[in-house]
Amino acid sequence: MSDQTTHQSELKRLETLKQRAELGGGRKAIQKRHDQGKLTARERLNLLFDPGTFVEMNQLAESQAVDFGMQEKKVPGDGVVIGYGTIDDRLVFAHAQDATVLGGSVGTIHGQKICRIMDEALKVKAPVVGLFDSGGGRIHEGFFASKGVAGMFFRNTAASGVIPQISAMMGPCAGVSVYSPALTDFIIMVQGQSQMAITGPGVIKAVTGEDVTLEELGGAKVHSEITGQAHLVAKTDAECLQSIRKLLGYLPANNQETAPVAGCQDDPMRMEPALESMVPADFRKTYDMRKVIACVVDGGEFHELLAKFARNIIIGFGRMEGRTVGIVANQPLVLAGCLDVDSSDKAARFIRFCDAFNIPLINFVDVPGYFPGVKQEYAGIIRHGAKMLYAYAEASVPKITLALRKEYGGAVMAMCCVGMGVDQMLAWPVAKLVVLDTAAAVNLIFRKEIQAADDPQAYRERMIAAYDHKYSNPFHAASNMLVDTVIEPQATRPELIKALRMLRNKERPDPFRRHGNIPL
Amino acid sequence: MTDVKAPMPGKICEIKVDPGDTVIEDQEVLVLEAMKMEMPIVAPAAGKVESINCSTGDAVQGGDTLIVIA
Numbered sequence: 039m040s041d042q043t044t045h046q047s048e049l050k051r052l053e054t055l056k057q058r059a060e061l062g063g064g065r066k067a068i069q070k071r072h073d074q075g076k077l078t079a080r081e082r083l084n085l086l087f088d089p090g091t092f093v094e095m096n097q098l099a100e101s102q103a104v105d106f107g108m109q110e111k112k113v114p115g116d117g118v119v120i121g122y123g124t125i126d127d128r129l130v131f132a133h134a135q136d137a138t139v140l141g142g143s144v145g146t147i148h149g150q151k152i153c154r155i156m157d158e159a160l161k162v163k164a165p166v167v168g169l170f171d172s173g174g175g176r177i178h179e180g181f182f183a184s185k186g187v188a189g190m191f192f193r194n195t196a197a198s199g200v201i202p203q204i205s206a207m208m209g210p211c212a213g214v215s216v217y218s219p220a221l222t223d224f225i226i227m228v229q230g231q232s233q234m235a236i237t238g239p240g241v242i243k244a245v246t247g248e249d250v251t252l253e254e255l256g257g258a259k260v261h262s263e264i265t266g267q268a269h270l271v272a273k274t275d276a277e278c279l280q281s282i283r284k285l286l287g288y289l290p291a292n293n294q295e296t297a298p299v300a301g302c303q304d305d306p307m308r309m310e311p312a313l314e315s316m317v318p319a320d321f322r323k324t325y326d327m328r329k330v331i332a333c334v335v336d337g338g339e340f341h342e343l344l345a346k347f348a349r350n351i352i353i354g355f356g357r358m359e360g361r362t363v364g365i366v367a368n369q370p371l372v373l374a375g376c377l378d379v380d381s382s383d384k385a386a387r388f389i390r391f392c393d394a395f396n397i398p399l400i401n402f403v404d405v406p407g408y409f410p411g412v413k414q415e416y417a418g419i420i421r422h423g424a425k426m427l428y429a430y431a432e433a434s435v436p437k438i439t440l441a442l443r444k445e446y447g448g449a450v451m452a453m454c455c456v457g458m459g460v461d462q463m464l465a466w467p468v469a470k471l472v473v474l475d476t477a478a479a480v481n482l483i484f485r486k487e488i489q490a491a492d493d494p495q496a497y498r499e500r501m502i503a504a505y506d507h508k509y510s511n512p513f514h515a516a517s518n519m520l521v522d523t524v525i526e527p528q529a530t531r532p533e534l535i536k537a538l539r540m541l542r543n544k545e546r547p548d549p550f551r552r553h554g555n556i557p558l
Numbered sequence: 559m560t561d562v563k564a565p566m567p568g569k570i571c572e573i574k575v576d577p578g579d580t581v582i583e584d585q586e587v588l589v590l591e592a593m594k595m596e597m598p599i600v601a602p603a604a605g606k607v608e609s610i611n612c613s614t615g616d617a618v619q620g621g622d623t624l625i626v627i628a
Contacts, residue, residue: 322596373566374593406593409566411620475594 059097059114063138071138076231077275079119079134082169082208085279086132087123094121096154101145106178113139116147117172120155122164125283128291128298131159134169137209142172144215145179149186156193163292165202167282170219171209171232187214194221198554199394202289206278207232207268210252220267223391223555224285224343227258227268228278234261234268266347266384288341288355288362289395293552296396297362304336306359306535313527317404319468321443324370327352327402330442331365334358334531340365343388348380350409353388355397358535364392364435367402368453370443376409377449379422385452386425387558393433394552398538401439405449406475423452425558430454434552436541438534441465441512441521446472456520461544462537465512465521472510476502560603562625564618568592573614575625579607587625590618601627 060080062068068078077085083092097119101112117139122131133152135142144152152168159166175183197203198221205219207227216234219225227234235256242248242255254260261268270285272278290297310333317325332338335356342354350372356365366385368375392399408419430437430452437460439453450471456463465471472479480501481488491497508514515521525533546552571589581587586598587607605627612624 322591322594324595324597370595371597374595374597376593406595 055098055114062113062115062117062136063140067138074231075274076137076209078138079136079169079171082275082279083119083121083123083132083134085276086167086169086282087125087130088127091123092121093123094119095158096120096151099147099151101147101179103145103179103182105180108145108178111140111178115139116145116151117142118148118151120151122155122158125286126298128286129162129164130167130286131155131164132167132169135172135209137171137173140176140178142209143174143176144172144183144187145176146182146186148176149183149189153186153189153193156190156197159201160193160197163201163294165204165286165289165291166197166222167286168203168205168219168222170205170207170211170215172211172215174211174213174215184214187218190218191221194218195554198223198556199293199390199552200554201292202286202395204282204285206282207234208275208278212236212238212252212256220557224269225261225267226270226272226278226281226285227261228272228275229258233257262344263346266344266380269343284341285355288357289397293395300336300357300360302336302357302360307532309528310334310531311528313530317442317466317527321470324374326371327367327369327375327404330402331356331367334534335363335365336360344384348378348384350375350378351381351385353384358400358531358538361538362397363538364388364397364399365402366399366453368405370404373409375405375444376407377405377423377426377452378409378414379417379419382419382422382426382452383558386422386429387555389426389429389433390553390558391555393429393435394555396435396546398436398438398541399433399454400534400538401437401454403439403441403445403450403453404443405446405453406444407447407449426452427458430458432553433459434544434546436461436538436544438462438537438541439464440525440530440534441469441471442527443469445469446475456522461541463520463522464525464533464537465515465523466527467512467524469512470506470510471512471515471520476506476510480505559608560601560605560627561623562587562599562601562627564590564620564622564624565597565599566590566592566620568597568618570612570614570616570618570624571596573610573612573625575607575610577607577610581605581607581627588612599624601625603627 117136120133203222205222205225210233233252233256258271262271331340340356352367439460454460488494512521512524568590571591573588575587581601582604584600608626608628
C-alpha cells in the first residue's frame with residue numbers, strides 16, 4: 039500500500055481541520071449559546087457582512103502554549119475568527135471572539151490573529167469591526183498572553199483617526215480586554231448580556247468589601263448613562279450587528295476619503311415654517327432640540343450617539359443632501375442647555391472624530407453658559423471644558439454654527455463662534471449674543487444710576503429692554519462681522535446646505551493622519 | 559420605587575400630577591424654574607405617584623426628592 043499523499047487525502051485532512059475549527063468549543067457549547075439567545079462568532083459575522091462575502095483568515099492557527107494542559111485544551115482558531123468582507127459593498131475587516139473556546143480568552147495566538155487583521159486593515163485603509171466576547175487574558179498562557187493584548191492596544195492607537203474602528207460588546211468582558219474597545223471610535227453594547235469592567239465583582243468584594251454584580255457594575259445601562267463608554271445599545275446580537283452596518287454607512291473607509299453619498303429624496307431647499315413654533319421666542323420656555331435637528335436633516339433621520347449620557351448636549355450623524363454631517367447641539371431641556379464636565383468630553387471627542395474623518399460639523403446653539411457649582415469646579419470643568427475649545431479650534435473640517443437663541447458668555451467659544459475658525463456663523467433673528475446675561479450686565483454697568491433712580495426696579499427693567507434692543511440682537515453682532523448672516527428660521531435647512539455646498543472643497547492640510555481619536 | 563429628583567437648584571413652578579395618578583416613563587410631572595428657564599421634569603420610570611414632597615413656589619436643591627413613584 040502506498041503512503042503517498044494525494045490531493046484527495048490532503049483535502050480530506052483540510053476538511054477535517056476546517057470542521058473542527060468551525061465547531062469551536064463544540065456542538066453542546068454552541069447549543070448552550072443559542073439557548074441563551076446568543077449567536078456564535080461565525081453567525082455574528084455572517085449577519086454583519088453582506089451575504090456570502092466573508093473571507094476567513096488564519097482559521098487553522100492554534101495555541102502554541104505547552105503548559106497547564108493547553109495542548110489538550112486548544113482548538114483550531116484559538117477562540118477568535120478573523121477575516122474581511124463587504125458591508126454595503128464596501129471592504130471592512132473584522133474579528134469576532136468565540137466564547138465557546140476557552141471562554142473567548144485572549145491567548146498569544148488569539149491576540150496575534152487580532153493584530154494580524156488590524157495590520158491588514160491598515161495596509162489597505164479600511165475599517166475594523168471588533169466583536170468582543172471574552173473573559174480577558176488567558177491565565178493558562180501566563181504573561182505571554184499580554185503581548186497579544188498589548189499588540190491590540192498598540193494597533194488601535196496606530197489606526198486611530200486613520201480608519202474607523204467600531205467595537206461591539208457582545209458578552210461579559212473584564213480586565214485588559216475592555217481597553218481595546220475603549221481605544222476605538224465607537225462602542226455598541228448588547229443589553230443584558232454584555233458588561234465591561236476593569237476590576238470585576240470578585241476583586242472588588244475582596245478589596246473594598248462592596249457587593250455588586252457585573253451587570254450593576256458595567257452593564258449596558260451603566261455605560262450608556264453613567265460612564266459614557268457605550269455610544270449605542272442594542273437589544274439583541276442581530277440588532278447590534280445591524281447597528282454597526284448602519285453606523286458604517288455614515289463614515290468614510292479611511293481618513294483620506296469622504297463618506298459615501300446617499301440618495302436624497304428630501305428637497306435641499308425645503309422651507310420649514312414649523313421651526314418658528316417649535317422654538318419659543320420666550321427664552322423661559324424650553325423645547326426639544328432633537329426635534330429641530332430632525333426638521334433640518336435629510337428625511338428627519340438623525341443618528342444620535344450617547345443619547346442618554348450628558349443629555350445636556352446632543353451629538354450624532356445626519357445627512358444633508360445625502361452627505362454625512364456631524365451635529366453638535368445644546369439641549370435646553372436638560373440643565374437649561376448648560377455645558378458641564380461630561381458634555382464637554384462628549385462633544386470634544388465627537389468633534390475630533392469628525393475632524394479626523396472629513397465630516398463637516400454643524401453646531402446648533404442655545405447655551406446660557408457653564409453649569410455653576412462647586413461640584414463642577416472640583417470635577418475640573420476648566421480642564422474638561424478646555425477640551426471642547428481645543429477640539430473646535432483644531433478642527434479644519436467645514437464648521438457651520440447656527441445661533442438659535444442663547445449665545446451667552448464663555449460657552450459661546452465652546453460652541454464654535456467667530457474667532458474659533460468657524461466658516462459660517464449664522465443666527466436667527468431672535469437670538470441673543472452677549473458676553474454676560476443682560477440683567478447682570480445692566481446691574482454692573484448702571485449700578486450707580488439704578489441706585490440713584492426714583493424707582494430702581496423700573497429703571498433696571500427699562501435699561502435691560504433698551505440694552506437688549508440695541509446690543510443683544512444678532513443684527514448688532516452682524517454689524518461688526520461677529521455673525522455672517524441672520525437667517526429666517528424657516529430657511530434653516532437651505533441656508534445650511536448652501537453653506538455646506540460652498541465649503542465642500544475647503545482646503546485642509548493633508549497629512550497621513552490629521553490626528554488620532556484619543557479617548558477623552 | 560423611583561424618585562423624581564431635582565436636577566439642579568430651582569423653584570417649583572407647577573406640579574402636574576396628584577398622589578395616586580398613574581404615570582408613564584418620560585411623562586412630564588412637574589415644571590422647575592432654574593437658570594431663568596421653566597424646565598419640564600419627567601418621570602424616570604412608569605408607576606403610580608405615591609407622594610409629592612414639594613409645593614408650588616418651593617425653593618429646592620439639586621438632588622432633592624420631589625415626587626416618589628412606586
